[in-house]
Amino acid sequence: MTEETERRNFYGRTHGKTLRASQKQYLAEDLGRISLSGVTRDDNPARAPLDLAALTGGRPLWLEVGFGGGEHLVHMAARYPGVFIIGCEPFVNGVAMLLGKVRQAGLDNLVIHPGDVRDLFDVLPDACVEKCFLNYPDPWPKARHHRRRFVTPGYLSALARVTKPGAEFRVATDIPDYVRQTLEEVPPAGFDLVRQAGEGEAWEDWLCTRYEQKALREGRAPNYLTFRRQG
Template sequence: MSDQPVTERRNFYGRVHGKTLRASQKGYLAEDLGKVRLQGVSVEDNPGRVPLNTAGLFGGRPLWLEVGFGGGEHLVHMAARYQEVGIIGCEPFVNGVAMLLGKIRAAGVENLAIHPGDVRDLFDVLPAASVAKCFLNYPDPWPKARHHRRRFVTQGYLGALARVMAPGAEFRVATDIPDYVRQTLEEVPGAGFDLVAQAGAGGAWEDWLSTRYEQKALREGRSPHYLTFRRKG
């Protein structure tokens, strides 16, 4: 029997479909998704919520996680740069998944897996203290005040993230929304993380790859902000 909590029915508010997919993107989904899709994550595939064997997933390599990988450019960049680790990317937006699959083909990286769905389902089945680094890049800002509870940087998400992150693990957040910075600084420490560093434009991490969302923000006059946290021991 699994010692994981029973998963309650959850509302999901983000988009899962966008513009009509190109023929090539439909091909990526049909031909490539099955090769990199993480098995045993959904309730349908794993109703008992049995923890994943993450130690065997990437041959014992350290496990990293990107929550909401957008178009996938940062995820592929990190997988190519750090081939000594394995990275799981989580993204429910099918257009983003198709874009990522095209980038995986072009780059030829093999040290990553995808969960094309709600990250909370993934948190349910990740073993405790199994993640060594996590990235949250330009998350949905949910700008209206009544929707702030839907942001990732709330205790419902952060508590689950803290459970799966190892002591000393790094959590990076990049956003161009000042109020998202405020909420991140207020909420993340309360979930068991220490703030290590924060920086504005020009202060990104040494291995950072500017995403299309960041480039859009810069074109529209919004400044990036980079926050680094570390999971308490």
């Protein structure tokens, strides 16, 4: 990625409302166990690639970029116990919410990176991810902020490097202009559009998240885009 891209986050704030006592407990007791080591620059200054065989046990690797409160991530991990999923989310409140869900579900086929997905991209080997999810990303609605969106060349080139040929990339958003930019930017990065659907036509294994529920309450229609990595 360029230096310009590295200075620009695709996410906004990393802290929100004051955490509940239970959420603080989850962070204190569970975050270390479920966090992926060797991702941050402090843990891995040489940026050595992760040992995915040891991490996944040979299972297919999926990735969720920005898992929000963790509903979809936990749903997919529970539905597909034969895969291994990494979730990235810098928002502390969302991480705390996820930890509570994981504890309740008793899952052992997911880990998280509670930070910037670019750090994870740095240490993932080439062509290792078989499916990637981008669900209701920060829309950055102002035109001058569109360069901060995930669907820009810096992020997408990194995603293309770590995804296998034929890998699926799903994008869900309620913002028409985010759909426009996704359709413009993702194909040149090496992905073919295979399906574009609207409300009521989500993926068969889709879980309606709290962000989608909010969009529906406020009259915004969901869009579901499916891309396939070329190669």
